[in-house]
Every structure is written in C-alpha cells, then in structure tokens.
Amino acid sequence: MESVVVSQSTVGPDTAAPKDATLIYRQSRWTRLTHWLWAISLFFMLLSGLQIFNARPQLYIGKESGFAYNNTIFAIGAENTANGPRGYTEIFGKRFDTTGVLGWSGPAGRETSRAFPSWATIPSYYDLGTARVVHFFFAWILTTTLVVWLVASLINGHLRRDLAPRIDDLRRLPRDITDHARLKFHHRREYNTLQKIAYGGVMFVLLPLMIITGLAMSPSMNAV
Template sequence: MASIEQIGTAPPPRPAKIFIRRHSVLTRITHWINVLCLTLLLMSGMQIFNADPQLHWGNYGAVEDPSWFEIASEQDGNNIVGRLRIGSLSITTTGILGASVVDGEMTPRAFPAWATIPSFQDLATGRRWHFFFAWLFVINGLLYVLYSLIGGHFRRDLLPTTKDVAPRNIWHEIKDHAGLRFPKGEQARRYNALQKLTYLIVIFVLLPLMIGSGLTMSPAMDAGYPFLLDMFGGRQSARAIHFITAWSLVLFVIVHVAMVILSGLWNNMRSMVTGRYAITNEETKR
C-alpha cells in the first residue's frame, strides 16, 4: 500500500489532449504535390545545369566568357579535383561537386549522379522531366492561391496583423525560435508572425521569380513575350536568378523540415496527413 509521502509527491496527471483541425484537405493535397514536384524539379534541374555548369549576367554566356559562378573540375597530376567557384573564391569540393565517383571512377561532373534525374548525363530527358513537373507545380500553386483567396485561408491564416509585424513581437519570436521555444496551446492554433512572413515571401516573391525566370530561358516564350528578357536583364541573367531562387527555396525547405522535427515531428506530420493537430486542455485555458 502506498505511503502518505508517496501519495503526496505523486506527479500530477498529464493534461488531456484535444485535436483541432489545422489544415484543410486541399491544403494537405497541394502540400504533398509540392513536395513531389520540388524534389523532381531540383533533381532534373541539376541534370540540366550539368550541361553548362556556370552562370553569367546579361544575355550571352559562352564558355570563354567570364562567369561569376562555376562548378568545375581540373586535372591535378593523376587526380581529378572538383571545385566550386563564386567570384574569386574557389573551394575544393571533390567527391561532391565538380568531380564525383561514377561506376567506380572519379569523373568530371558538376552535380553527382545520385542527385540528378536521370543519373546519367542526358540533357533532353532532364528537360522533359523538368518541364512536366514545372507545369504541374504551377497549376498546383495556382489552385492553392485561388483557394486561399476565395476560401478565406489567406486572410485568416496567412495575412499578418498589425500586432504580428510589430518590431517587439518579431524580435520576441526570433528569440523564441532561436531558443527552440515553440507556440503551445491557443498560440499553436495559428501561424506565428515569422511563419506568415516567410510563407508570403516564398509564395509572392521567390516562386514568381523562379517561374518567371524559368519562362524567360525559353526561346519560344521570348519570341511571344519579348519583355521578359528586358524584365530579367537577359537570358543568362534569368538563368542565374532561376538558380539563386531555386536554391533559396531549398534553404527554406531545409529550415522548414528542421522546425517540423524540432517542434514535434509526429504531431506536425499527422496534421499534414489527417488535418488533426494535438494540443492540451490545460494549455488552452492559460
């Protein structure tokens, strides 16, 4: 039989969890289609980049023209050395970028075979993969934006309030994220200010720049809409902007996945699969 001391020091029962509806069906479907599209767009995009692994500004960019970015390889005695160059800064990246193992041999190749679709060098096939999933990505994104505007998701969940964008609140949330302190209870029902601002930048800045610069690289689009070349400063500039925005999006995804894991992987995954997100009764009363 338990003693009085044991009863008095027993830990209090854990607060009961309740489930809230956090993501609609359409939000969840478009999210996972985006995951598929972005993965295959990145892999096919690296395949395309391998055909000319350097970036220029302006309208022209021949091999002999000076580039500001390059993933290249060079012969060092009997060895092949991979290098990543940004401006005058050069970094040895052998085994990952510039030179990687293909069929047991170190081979000159900008992005490694395991990261591209197809794994072997085939520009035409890479372009077909890229174009198909690019249009699927655009259609899926337009569907999400229309749903958000018409259904109230944008106004209700994504549009920052005056309180959200107050400098004191932004600074407070930056400190909370840096200290890995995430919203609980009632606060977990909605996006915080950093999430709202980040999603808006991705949706209305990064993605339009990436899509517009991608279209500008198409000679057929330039013939029909020549203003695209002026807007992006030339085809090579559009290619550079496309590369920068694509990898900025990759950085966003890395941070996003890290936050999902750190703030509760199972709870976040369940909310994006079933729509149900768990919070506690005790936390909602505070």
Template sequence: MDAAVHDRSPQVEQAPSKGPLVYRQSRWTRLTHWIWAFTLFFMLLSGLQIFNARPQLYIGQESGFSYDNTVFQIGAMNTENGPRGFTRIFGHTFDTTGVLGWSGPPGQERARAFPSWATIPSYYDLGTARVVHFFFAWVLSATLLVWLVAGLLNGHIARDLWPRMKDFRRLPGDIAAHLRLKFHHAREYNALQKLAYGGVLFILLPLVIVTGLAMSPSVDSLLPWLNEVLGGRQTARTIHFTVMVLLVLFFIVHMLMILAAGPINELRSIVTGWYRTDPPGSDGERSP
C-alpha cells in the same frame, strides 16, 4: 502521529494536461502541400541534371569565351595529384573533389558538376531531364495558380498567411523563442511562419516560374520584355538557380523546425489536418 505521517507523505505531481486538438490544415492545403513537395523534388533533381550540361552561371544577356561575366562554376581540372573537382564563386575557388566537379565510385570517378546520386536521371541524359523538369514545372505552376485563386476566395490567405501589425510586434519574441527552441502550439501561424511561408508562396515559387519562362525561346518571342526586365537570359538562369538554393535551405530549416517542435504533432497536422495546441493557461498560450 497520524498527522506527522501524512505530512511526510510524498506529493504526487499531476502530469501536464494536453491541449485541445484543432482542425488546422484544410484538405486543400494538405493536398497542395504534398503536390508541391513531390513536384519540387523532381524539379530539383532534374534541374541539376540540366545544369550539368552547362555548369556555369552568368550575369547578362549572353555568355561565351569572349565574355567575363561568370559568377558561379563547377568543374574539374588536372593537377599534380590527378583530377580534382572545384567550385568557383565570384572568383573564389574551393576544392570540392568527391562531391562537386569530380565524383563517382572509387576508380570510376568522372568530371561531373553534380554527382549521379543527386540528378534525374542518374546518368547523363539532357533530353529526359528536360521532359521531367518541364512536366513538373507545369504541375507546380497550375497548382500554385489554383491555390492562389482559391486562397483569395475562401479567405485562407487573409486569415492565415497575411501578416498583421500584431505579428510584427511579436516577431522579436518569436525569434527569441525559436532560438531557445521554445515553440508555441496554436491554431494560427506565428510571425516567423507567416513570413517564411509567405516568402515561399508569394516570392520564391512565382520567381522560379517566371525565370523559367524567361529562359524559354518560345516565351521570349511572345513576351520579349520579360527577358529584359530580368536582366537577360543568363541573369534569369542565375536567378532561377539561386531561388532553387533558397528553396532547399527553406526545406532544411523547415524539417529541423518540425523535429524540434514535435514531429508527430506536426506530421499529424499536415496529414490529417488536426493539430494539438498548448493547454489553456500554459506558457505556450498566445495572448491576442
């Protein structure tokens, strides 16, 4: 009878063990991460204010009424129902009243490409916006250059960011796992992270800096070939704006991945450097 009682006793499942904490992010990585986040925030909002002064993008060296090279435009127009905001992309027009082109508090709407809450300053002030934008652009450029030199010297780029053949072999599996919201928590970055971070650090950020320099008359006088390589000053401005959009999209996806993968663990990593990995032998453990 005692045996029967023991056979019917409930089985207590043990809680899954936590994986070890590993030191994933160095002080320098964490510092530059927050500097870039801070500078890009001010560059974005001040850049939108600068864009409001000329809310059109062109392809080529010049622009004006005699040219037909506009590829993007935000504006306002009068209609039978009153002023309406619009956004025109490659000749296709979309009504964006209330957000782009025509926005503001009820009864105080005005023609404005990007709304006041999305720009620095919130009121129209091109001079202040340019000062803010250029200041943080130089901070971004200097920090990125120092990070690049330090990353090459201390091996961070080769060790943590440079993709290897095994990363490309893992890429289909990583994509499938991310689509299923199944994440691996390991010391090393996975293939998608390496490609995403590498794309931002080695392509998008340098490109936004180079196109910004190409729009400067002083830099143009020193390096006239830079403007020509990029297809003209107006093309450089269009590329500059496009890269900004890509950086915003990266930020949105980045934040969604942090929330999906475990925000406490991810934030602890970028604040303190310590990261909780998967338990040894678990499904999340990566094979070499």
C-alpha cells in the same frame, strides 16, 4: 483548418471524446494535398535542374556570357593535375577542391567529369532532353496547383483569415523573434507572425519568381 481530437484512452466510434482529450488543429485535406504536390514537384525539379545545370555548369554576371568573356562568378569543373584529374568549384575566382562530389565523381575507377554527381540528378546519366521534359512537367504541376490553391484560398477566406499579417502581428514580431531564438515555441491554432511572413514570402515572392525565371528556359517563351 480541421480539428482532430486525440486522446491516450481508446475512443470507440460511438463514444464521446473524454474531457482530457487534446485538441490538435491541422490543415484541410485540400491544403495538405496541394502542399504534398508542391513538395514532390520541387523534388523532381531540383534534381532535374541539377542535370540541366550540368550541361554548362557556370554562372555569369552581366548581360553577355561565353568563352570570350571573363565574367564567371561560379563554376564547377575538372582539371588534370600531377595527382590525376581533380574536381573543383570556383566562386568569384576562388577555387576549392571538390573531387568526389562536384566536378569529378563516380564509382572507383570509373570517375567522370560532371558538375553534380549521378546520384543527385534526374536522370542519373547525362541526358539534357529528358531532364528538361521532367523539369517542365513538374513545373507545370507546381504552377497549376499554386494557381488553384490561390483562387480557392481567396474564395474560402484562408488568405485573409490565416495568412495576412495584422497590426497586432507586427507588434508581436520582436517577441516572436526573441522566442524563436530561445527555441521557445507557442503552438496555437493561428500562425504566428514569423510563420505568416515566411509563408507569404515563399508563396507570393519566391515561388512566383522561380516560375517566371524558369520560363526563360522555355523556347516558346523566350522566343517572343
């Protein structure tokens, strides 16, 4: 981490920092760069992923799926009613009216049947091919920068020094949970136990799982 001296008084380039200056620790430039790339990639992956989901807005449970099976656990769609077309979201057989947001949305007089509205997808119009191109482009950016960050963090000791929970961290876990529940935060240079667990869970569980499951959509991977 880098340290930055901040003070309310003006400090010139040739002036030493005052004794009452506040010392603020922040991440290195490389860490900030990779994290911003991840944030941008996840943004485009989310919106293009919603467009891909619009192609068939249903989730199933079991090894088989299709029109001949009745194992849908989540679905977004539209239906004709006495009051006109209505959008709905169905979860485990329970149907909710979501007209205007999910299932049936659009400008007044030009509504269309689509799972997620145009303002929440990339591209805004229905184009599965473009959505897949955008999705996989940013997925590879995410994957590449994640691997580079992991290798660099192993080399410079960032993982061992800042992220790996220690015995003392686990002992402080109940207190950290209590302090966070009471909105009592301790701002220190090192990560607290909950931060380490959350960081590790995202970096080494959720992101790799998202990448591996996402590769199932790639014809070059699932054709093997």
